[in-house]
Structures are given as structure tokens and as C-alpha cells.
Amino acid sequence: MPDHHDVIVVGVGSMGAAACYQLAKRGARVLGIDSQSVPNTNSSYNGDTRVIRLSYQEHPDYVPLLRDAYQLWEEIEQDTGEKLLHKTGVLYMGFPDGEAISGVKLASKTHNLPCSTLTHDELARQFPQFTLSAGMVGALEPEGGYLLSELAVETYAKAAQQLGTKLLTNEPLINWAIDSNGVTVRTTSGTHTAAKLILCAGAWSGDLLRLPDVPLTVTRQVLGWVRPGQPALFQHGDFPVWNIDPNGDGDLTGIYYGFPMSGDTLKLARHHPGTPMPADAVTDETFAADEEEILLPLRRYLPGALGQVRSIKVCKYTNSADGHFIVDRHPESERVHFACGFSGHGFKFASVIGKVLSELALDGKTERPIGFLGLSRFCR
Ligand SMILES: Cc1cc2nc3c(=O)[nH]c(=O)nc-3n(C[C@H](O)[C@H](O)[C@H](O)COP(=O)(O)OP(=O)(O)OC[C@H]3O[C@@H](n4cnc5c(N)ncnc54)[C@H](O)[C@@H]3O)c2cc1C
Incomplete structure (x- = not known):
């Protein structure tokens, strides 16, 4: 046949x-x-x-899967000669009892993962790009980074x-x-x-x-690329993948995260429950509110990155219950x-x-x- x-x-x-x-x-x-x-x-x-990180607190069995995932990313890199995984470190920021900071600390302790903690002052000295509210602290996971998806x-x-x-x-x-x-x-x-x-x-x-x-809900999520006012602050090699959990910091909700410079732009996004959309909708329509979603965390936490929004893209999450x-x-x-x-x-x-x-x-x-x-x- x-x-x-x-x-x-x-x-x-x-x-x-x-x-x-x-x-x-x-x-x-x-x-x-x-x-x-x-x-x-x-x-x-x-x-x-896409962000890659090892310190997963969502379920203990994600971490062994991730250890295998890292090895297999290396395998495909070796088999093809393509560089796909960039270990820039992931810098988590938030309040000590917030989900991001307490979660990363718990996961690194449970699974014996490399991770260092930073007080508010240490964070300000080591990463002056961020202007964090009083009480916010950090954790740095050196194995984290990003994949060229x-x-x-x-x-x-x-x-x-x-x-x-x-x-x-x-x-x-x-x-x-x-x-x-x-x-x-x-x-x-x-x-x-x-x-x-x-x-x-x-x-x-x-x-x-x-x-x-098995209900699956498809939601609309926004990604943005900004041309930063002070690009020298965010260069690949000096600036990590970052993740801020503002929970409790005024009106901001969800998790904001971003990447080091690529070309002349800085990419960032918000991880939050997006708006439901049909699975087969074409994802090229954007609105003024999308641009605001991208600029808001920059105004609050990364003023040196504020600048012209070069592009906005929409992507789909497929959420299980x-x-x-x-x-x-x-x-x-x-x-x-x-x-x-x-x-x-x-x-x-x-x-x-x-x-x-x-x-x-x-x-x-x-x-x-x-x-x-x-x-x-x-x-x-
Ligand atoms: C904005 C955004 C940010 C994200 N950030 C991260 C992150 O930082 N880190 C992370 O780990 N994950 C992240 N994710 C999640 C991650 O990208 C997804 O979980 C992952 O891509 C889902 O993969 P998939 O194979 O299920 O779907 P897809 O990669 O979308 O693949 C599905 C494929 O099925 C094809 N298809 C559909 N219907 C049919 C059909 N009838 N017949 C044949 N083919 C069909 C499609 O064309 C497509 O190629 C993010 C997602 C979004 C949207």
C-alpha cells in the first residue's frame, strides 16, 4: 500500500x-x-x-519532564547545528509572599535547582533597569532563558x-x-x-x-515589540529574561514578562486570562488597548525601555480547565x-x-x- x-x-x-x-x-x-x-x-x-525555565511549582512532575526537555533541546541543536535555546537566566520579581517569588523558591528547594535570591536593594544594584515598588524582591534562575520558537x-x-x-x-x-x-x-x-x-x-x-x-477555551493573548529609549540597558548578554508578578502592587494583575533586545526591539507580554476567541479566528487584528497593555508595565517598572511600539501580535492560548x-x-x-x-x-x-x-x-x-x-x- x-x-x-x-x-x-x-x-x-x-x-x-x-x-x-x-x-x-x-x-x-x-x-x-x-x-x-x-x-x-x-x-x-x-x-x-518563548520562555524556558526549570523552577516550576505548578506540579512536581513538571520538573523531571523539564530536565528531559532541556536535554532534548540540546539533542536537536546538536543534530541540526541550529542554536535554539539561549540561557540568559530568568529574573523573577514580586512580593516575597506572591506566587512568583514563593513558587520559584519552593520549586528550587524541592528539586534542588540553582537559584539565588535578591533583596530589594540587591536587585536595584544588580538590575538598575527596574524601578520596583518598595517591598518587591527577586530570584535569579541561571538555567532559564528563551527558545527561538x-x-x-x-x-x-x-x-x-x-x-x-x-x-x-x-x-x-x-x-x-x-x-x-x-x-x-x-x-x-x-x-x-x-x-x-x-x-x-x-x-x-x-x-x-x-x-x-474535555473543555478547551481558546483565548486571545497579546505580544508587543518596543524600540526602547535606552537600548544599551537591555542588551543580550547583560539583561536576562524577566518576569514580574505585580500582585498587590496597585491595579496591575497577571504576570508581565519580557526578553533581552533582539535587533532594535525589546519583546514583552502579559500572562493573564485573555479574552475567549474562536479557535479558527485569524490572529492579525489589534486594538489601541493592546498597545496600552504593553506600555503599562514599562511605565511602572522599566522606564528606560519606554519607546515606540514597533509591532503587536496576537497569539492563542488553548486552556484546559x-x-x-x-x-x-x-x-x-x-x-x-x-x-x-x-x-x-x-x-x-x-x-x-x-x-x-x-x-x-x-x-x-x-x-x-x-x-x-x-x-x-x-x-x-
Ligand atoms: C502569547 C503567547 C506566549 C506564550 N509564551 C510561552 C512561554 O513563554 N513559554 C512557554 O513554554 N509557552 C508559551 N506559550 C505557550 C506555547 O506557545 C503553546 O503552549 C504551544 O505553542 C502549543 O503547542 P501546540 O502544538 O499545542 O499548538 P501549535 O503549536 O499551535 O500547533 C498546532 C498545529 O496544528 C495545526 N492544525 C490545526 N488544525 C488542524 C487541522 N484540522 N488539520 C491539520 N493541522 C491542523 C496548526 O496549523 C498548527 O501548526 C505562549 C503562547 C502564547 C500564545
């Missing part, structure tokens, strides 16, 4: 591109199908960069193709079915068969998964596995989730600690 594959991967984005690569590396015949081009600017990895997806997809993966782009999956021989998927241009299927369609997962008990990822076997068949609901913090895990999906598809199991990400928490 000429068009029969070992595994079909639907959604060659953050998780799917890494899965294609890991499958192909083990010799599987892989077909990757994406409804758009790879990479594209309408998926959840758009906007150049669009380049990473492109790199994984190209490396998978070099290992024989066939990639169909601009070809949306319409339906999938199981029979005794395997899986059949229908796209806009035809049907394809395989022994196994992996579904990782990001914001579009809701309809494709056919799991009514509890904020944790959902990675499991599909209840309809042991031939189908899926990953979705990355809730605005999944990219740093893409390397290890790709590996997990390849293990689930080829071995039917994984030794990695993904039990807490399973479906059982929704479908009792």
Missing part, C-alpha cells in the same frame, strides 16, 4: 513537529499533516521566542523530513476513523492510512478530538494518542512532549511521568 504509514501526526506545530522528528529518528514511516504552512504565524508558537518548529520539521517524514501542508484534517487495519484520515485532498495516529492540533483540537467532557496539559491515549482506540490544552506554558516542553508522543505511538507506553496530565481527571 503506497500511502500507508506507521504514524500520521496531525498538527505539525510545537508538539507535532518534535513528534515527527522523534518518530522518524526511530525509523518510523511518518506522515505529518498541517492545515497551514510550517512554520506559520497563526499558531501558538508565533512571535519569535518559530525556528524550533521549522528545525524539527526539516530534520524530520531529512529522516524521511512526508509533510503535507495547507491541508486540514477533516475527519479520522479507526478500523481493524489501523486509522484512516480524510483531508481536503484525499485519504491517508496508518497504523497509529497522533493528534496535536493546538487551538483547533476541540472539534478534532471528539471529547465533549485546570491549566495543566492533556496528554493521553484517546478513549476510542489504543491506536490514537493526543496532546493539547497547553494553557499558555507548553512550548518549553515541546521537545519532551514530542518524545513522549513518539513513545506512546511506537511502544504504547512511556516511562516519563505524564500520569498527572491524563484524561482521568476530566472523565470519571
